[in-house]
Amino acid sequence: DGQTIAAAGFDGDVCLYQAADGMLVKQFTPVPLLADAASAATAASPAGDDVNFIRDVQPVLSKLGCNAGTCHGAKDGKNGFKLSLRGYDPLYDHRALTDDIGSRRFNRASPENSLMLLKATGQVPHVGGQLIDANHRYYEILRRWIAAGVELDLATPRVASIDIHPKNPVIDREGQTQQMKVVAVYANGESRDVTAEAFVETGNQDIASVDAAGLVTALRRGEAPILARYEGAYNATIATVMGNRDGFAWQEPEKFNFIDDLVAEKLQRTKTLASPLCDDASFIRRVYLDLIGLPPSADEVRAFLADESDSRAKREALIDKLVGSxxxxxxxxxxxxxxxxxxxxxxxxxxxxxxxxxxxxxxxxxxxxxxxxxxxxxxxxxxxxxxxxxxxxxxxxxxxxxxxxxxxxxAVxxxxxxxxxxxxxxxxxxxxxxxxxxxxxxxxxxxxxxxxxxxxxxxxxxxxxxxxxxxxxxxxxxxxxxxxxxxxxxxxxxxxxxxxxxxxxxxxxxxxxxxxxxxYFAKSYVNRLWGYLLGVGLIEPLDDIRAGNPPSNPELLDQLTTGFIDSGFNEQELIRTICKSAAYQRSIETNRWNEDDQTNYSHAVARRLPAEVLFDAVHRVTGAQARIPGMPAGSRAAELPDVGIKLPGGFLDQFGRPARESACECERVSGVMLGPVMTLVNGPTIAGAIADGGNELTKLVAAQADNAQLVEELFVRILNRPPTEAELAECLAAFDEIEADHQKLAGQLDALEKKFAPAIAALEKTRADAIAAADKNLNDYRAANAERYAQEKQAREDRIAQAQAALDAYLPQLPEKLAAWEKQRAEGEPQSLWTILDPEKFKSTNNAQLTKEADLSLVASGPNGKTKYEVEARTDLTAITGVRLELLADERFPSKGPGRAQNGNFVLSELTVEAAPASEPAKFASVALQNAQANFSQDSYDVKTAIDGKSPGAGNGWATSPKFGENRYAVFETKDDIANANGTLLKFTLDQQFNDGQHTIGRFRILVTSAARPLKLDEANTIPEAVGKILAVAADQRSDEQKQELDKFFRTIDPELKRLEAALAEANKPLPDDPRLKSLEVKLAEAKQPIKLDSGLVRMREMTRISAEQLKNQRLTGAQDIAWVLINSPAFLFNR
Known part of the structure; x- marks a missing residue:
């Protein structure tokens, strides 16, 4: 009637399908003669009231798309109604349909008025639109289930597996069709044709399409996986579209082992002719790059090509040599x-x-x-x-x-x-x-x-x-x-x-x-190794084994897997077996009958070299020594232990080195895009290897006087084959072109020089006049002010002499001053000095690095951001009454710090202190602080707010703007003494939470004291612990070294000495610049600037200069040019 398709399967079932939507109209099942009634097959459509929710209703809901991920099977359902995705939870779905919102979705008294039918037929608004009508088979199944009481039998046998027929169908020509049939096998052994409710899809839409009825249509020659899905069961087969093979005549390819037998069977079935074996030059390059990640040396290539023994035997010997090396x-x-x-x-x-x-x-x-x-x-x-x-x-x-x-x-x-x-x-x-x-x-x-x-x-x-x-x-x-x-x-x-x-x-x-x-274990690894060596896995992607992704040659994969297991999982043996096959050794050249083959190994596939292999190959063929940061000179990229090791110019990353953040094969990229191309042409890696004065190219040019032999050596070294006659002639001509090219450049430069000579002369005259005028103005001004300059200079020298004399007169008094200081300290308050703490543990919560300096200060570097500095230190000081925080100016920070912000500022949001007995380090207790003082505090950022228990992002804490580049110090009293007879473990937290995350402290140190409260803000009142130990030794018993150390320390705290030194430093300051004189000097410097030449002339001069340098060693230049061209050619970048 033009509206129905009839399909018959191997089991004798005859099915009628609607051509429009693929729905099953009727099924005829043959009944064996002499069989009793109980053995008759059950029809696919439920008869009478025998409708089962799991067996009949759930597949209908799936086929109509109700439980799809884009509809009610979505994570949160759709419009208030949710089903399990693809019906994987029938109990949940039954409750959703029958119990949800007062069971409003079904009406047993009047099934036709059930909401689930009214929506599906479009009688009430439905976002999904009308799916069926009242005459549809699915409508009748749903109506009968409702009429029978919407029952659920959880004991219903589930689908155990499905079969898809025919297996591996072959469709002769484009446009022809093949009806697929899906048979479900249930847990109780029953089987049922479920083609109408099953989902049949193509894995390659370029080769074949599949409609809703499972009808496959051939689009062009090739192979397409056909996946069938039904109620959580999956199966797949491969449909082959043969295409026009008129004139095809099968020819047996060479066979070296079982791999070639199974590959040939598939090629014969698909009417594909294999390419011949590759030549020895291609083979040695291929096998070296595949097995060791390096090209062969020129000597190894020549020896292999010169070996006149049986080609198969010498190839197998080479494979045995390389595997395990x-x-x-x-x-x-x-x-x-x-x-x-x-x-x-x-x-x-x-x-x-x-x-x-x-x-x-x-x-x-x-x-x-x-x-x-x-x-x-x-x-x-x-x-x-x-x-x-x-x-x-x-x-x-x-x-x-x-x-x-x-x-x-x-691979799951x-x-x-x-x-x-x-x-x-x-x-x-x-x-x-x-x-x-x-x-x-x-x-x-x-x-x-x-x-x-x-x-x-x-x-x-x-x-x-x-x-x-x-x-x-x-x-x-x-x-x-x-x-x-x-x-x-x-x-x-x-x-x-x-x-x-x-x-x-x-x-x-x-x-x-x-x-x-x-x-899956052995099979998945066999597939990986096959894909690494052949360029295309038997399953692609290599690490994605699933029902819908069947192997292109399952028999080959199975036999390789069996052999791998029987060998005791011997990887090297498997690799030898693959490499010794004719399939591995085929040429990349194609013929009329295999040029479209990408999956059946009728010819080799050219593969771009992986990043590490390419890097190592470049250095191997040029003989340049690789210089990888943090690795010994000459190390291979393949030896890098960590992807964190980067190369200048990002060569490895540009060429797709994986980030090593997942096990997916997709992490490695093997394409050739603009970035890698530019790296090849302009990057430092290849240019540096070629231009390296100590590489083999330089030695080769010196050792080989004949240009023809030099070119041949370059080809054998880089491409692992001799040049063709045409290539040799072109390269030899390149040597002669160097001088001609230079003469051409020189002529172009001469023409440009003549063209721009008048303009240059005019510009130079203008420049000379400007210099003369500026020089005269400067000299006139200097002469007019010479007497004033002399007076100012003499006054400065007098100030220096006076300051130096005062300092020299004071220095002999230092021993007496030191003795008096010691006496005063001994008679007065020996504990009034501050003790510098030696940090034992210190860290930053934002990964900034804290480094301890010789003066026991900590210096921050690395990432800047909101953070907490956490510092732990021990002290034997008892009855601690205060803490002193010193923030030190430092050249390493903007404006000398002491903060890390762009202007040198900092914001200490909050300082907290904890203490524990040294003998019980786990018993830290909070220390209350009071009476904060600082030598300077920024407006609205008083040091007192650094101990108020708050850490907001702004308007609180201690800061120093606008005074930068100076030491800042603050003193905080402890409310109660910290008294531990056997020493104290102190923990300090410097919380820095300013909004922009940049106002952190750059350099700081922490001191403590036992002086009586109230504490004074006295910068000179600090003493290192080492100095304190010297002071504990009687003066007449100190060593010379101790005396020198004590004198050195005293010079840092004596206020008079510091005043005299500061006065001398002030006197030594240069005289202030004369603004007028400075302006005249700047004008002279500007007049002396070279004239601006035409950019084309400048570029031509530079090109001619480089060309002249290259002309000095014409043969080396020619060899480097040839090497550059060969390395940038596909013949080098790809393993052929």
Whole structure:
């Protein structure tokens, strides 16, 4: 009738579908002869009142889109009505439909007037529009369910799996179609055609499209995964669109092992002809770059090409030589460092270096992959002693660790089913929390060997100790996000594994993951290695195994996986097997029958070199020594322990080095975009390697006199092949062009010089006249004021002489003054001096660095922002009555500080003090402060508000504007004496919360005293503890060194000496500038400025100068030019 499509399956069922919407109209199921009635198949459409909510209604709601994520299945539902996403919770959905808002959505007495039917048919307003009419099959299913009492039978058998038919269909030409059929298999063994309610989708919309009825339409030649989804079950197959293959004739490709047999089978099925093997030059370059991350040397290339033995045999020997070599180890270790997120951001430089070294040792020992993963997943102890435990220092929460572990070791993305069931896979939300529970009993505590060293720290997350201890605590659970219940550990699929009785959760998980029977563990790693070597995985992306993403050659993946397991998870053996296949060794050249093939390995795929490989290759071929900050000269980029190590110009980051912040393969970028291109052309890395005077290019030019042989050496060294005749001729011509190019530049410069000569001459005359006039004015003014200058100079010299004489006359009195000071101190108040505290612990809450200076002051550097400085110190002083805070001017800060703001200001919002007996350091108690005094306070920022218990963002605290670049000090009395006979531990907190986050203190030190209250603000009344010890020694028993130290200190506090020194410094100040004289000097300097030349002339002069320099060593210049061109060519940038 033109409106109905008939489809028949292998089981004999005949289905009629509406062409317009794909809905099932009728199904005919054959009944076997001589069978009893009980064995007859059940029709897909429920008969009579036998309508089941789980089996019949839920699939209808899904097909109509009611529980989709864009409708009522959204997180918060839609318009007040919420269903579980895609019907994963039938009990919740049943209650929502039947109990919510007084059961208003159904009407059993009059099912046709049920709100859920009125909305679906558009009889009442519905945002989703009209979905069905009263004659639709789905309408009848819903009506019957309502009429039967909206019952729910939770014992209904659920869908266990689905099958999709036909398997791997082949569609001959574009525009042709193939009807897919979906059969559900239930837990009780029954099966049912569910094509009408199933969702059938294409994984490649460029190759094939699929309509609502599951009808596949071919669009162009290629392969498209076809995914079927029904009630939480998934299955997939691959549809092949053959396209026009007229004239195709199958030819057997070369076969070296089972890989080639299985690849050839797929190529024959898809009518694809394989390319021939690559030549030896291409092979040696490819295998070196793939296996060790370095190109071969020129000598290695020549030796390999000259070897006349069987090509396959010598290639296999080369593979055996490279696999397991030291360079191989570094290359593979770098890849694992990416996947394991070896990053100083999480581990510090020391931890990252240790973890990278552990990985390297494991790769060097060819540790079996299952043991490697097991060792990481069960690692315990300090990551300082057992670096593998760093895995749990990086991933700190059960959910985070579970998501990363399943992604890394199983290529399964469990992060998609955290909030609801996985939208494209069978994984459920419950399984997410069951799996996370395996990581709930991991403890992480500080390793005492960390000392005060910390990593990171933000306003949201505190800093972590440098080293931490990982252990299995036996305590800790995970709560389900939806139910709030504690979730027991349970695996998402039942693959066999062996674990000892009483094993920890982590041990059990590791045994399950690394089991040879685990369906994803070995397979996922085999796929990764295949993708690394062939450029395209059997599953793409490499780390995304799911039902809707089937392998392009499942038989090959299965056999590779079996071989990997049988080898004892021997990575090196697997890599040898792959590299020794003809599939790996094919040429990148294509033919008519494989030019559109991207998935079946009929030809090699050119791949851009990874960032580290490219960097190392550039230095290898030029012979330049790499200089990486913080690494020994000549180190490879592949050896870097930490992505925090950056190169000048950002070369590695520009070329896609991963940030090592996740295990996703997508972190590494391999495209060629504008940024990397500009780095190649203008960046310092390649230019520096080529121009390095000590590189091999310079030596090569000196050693090789023949230009033809020089060019050949450059090609073999850089591209690992000899040049073609045309390339050789072009390069030889380039040598001769250097002088011609220089002459051309010289001619262009001469023409420009002549063009601009008149203008330049005029400008120079104007300049000379201006200089002469300015010089005359200056000299005339100096002559007119010579007598005044002489008088001012003599007066200054007299002041200096007088000040120096006064100082010289006073210095001999210092010993007497010192003795008198000591006597006065001994007879008066020996405790009136301030004692400088020696900070033992100090930190900033905003990650600023505090550094202790020789004078026991602390200097801030690094990030600026709102912060608290926390300082701890000990003192033997008893009966402490006051605290003195000194803020010191310093050249390192704007306007000499003492603050870090742009004008040198600071704002101390609040100062708090705590004290504890030295013998009981945990018993800190708050110390009340009073009577704050300062040598200067800014208006509205009096020092008294720094101890008022408030820390607002403005209008409170101690500040110093407008007086900057001077020492500031403040004294705070303690309300009560701090008296501990055996010493005191003091803790000071300098809270700085000014709004802009910039007004922090730059340099400060803290002092205490036992002087009687009230305390005086006396700057000179300070004494270091070391000086105090000298004073305790009798004068006649002091050593010469002690006497010198005491004299040195006294000179800093004697007020008369300080006055005389200040007077001498004032006298020595230069005479103030004469404004008129200064103005005339500036005018003369301006007149002497060179004339401004035309920019084109300036540029041409510079180009000609450089060209002249290059002409001095014409052959080296030519060699460098050729090297630059070859390195920037696709033949070098890509592994072919």
């Amino acid at each position: 030291p360079e191989y180890v570094e290359h593979r270790a770098n890849k694992w460092a990416d996947l394991l997120q070896v990053n100083g951001k999480y581990l510090g430089r020391e931890g990252a270096t240790a973890f990278r070294a552990w990985i390297r040792d494991a790769v060097a020992a060819n540790m079996p992959y299952d043991k490697f993963a097991y060792t990481i997943l069960t690692a315990s102890g300090s990551n300082r002693e057992n670096p593998a435990a760093s895995y749990f220092k990086i991933l700190r929460t059960p959910a985070e660790t579970m998501e990363n572990t399943t992604h890394l070791f199983l 993305r469990f992060n998609c089913n955290k909030c609801h069931d996985h939208p494209f896979e069978r994984w459920t939300q419950d399984q997410y929390y069951h799996m996370a529970a395996y990581f709930a009993q991991i403890g992480i505590t500080k390793d005492p060997m960390s000392g005060d060293k910390k990593i990171g720290g933000t306003a949201v997350e505190g800093a972590k100790p440098l080293y931490e201890i990982v252990s299995d605590t036996g305590k800790g659970e995970v709560k389900h996000d939806r139910t709030g219940d504690v979730t027991a550990p349970q695996f998402p699929y039942d693959d066999p594994y062996e674990a000892s009785e009483g094993a920890s959760r982590r041990e059990e998980l590791a045994r399950w993951i690394t089991s040879p029977q685990n369906r």
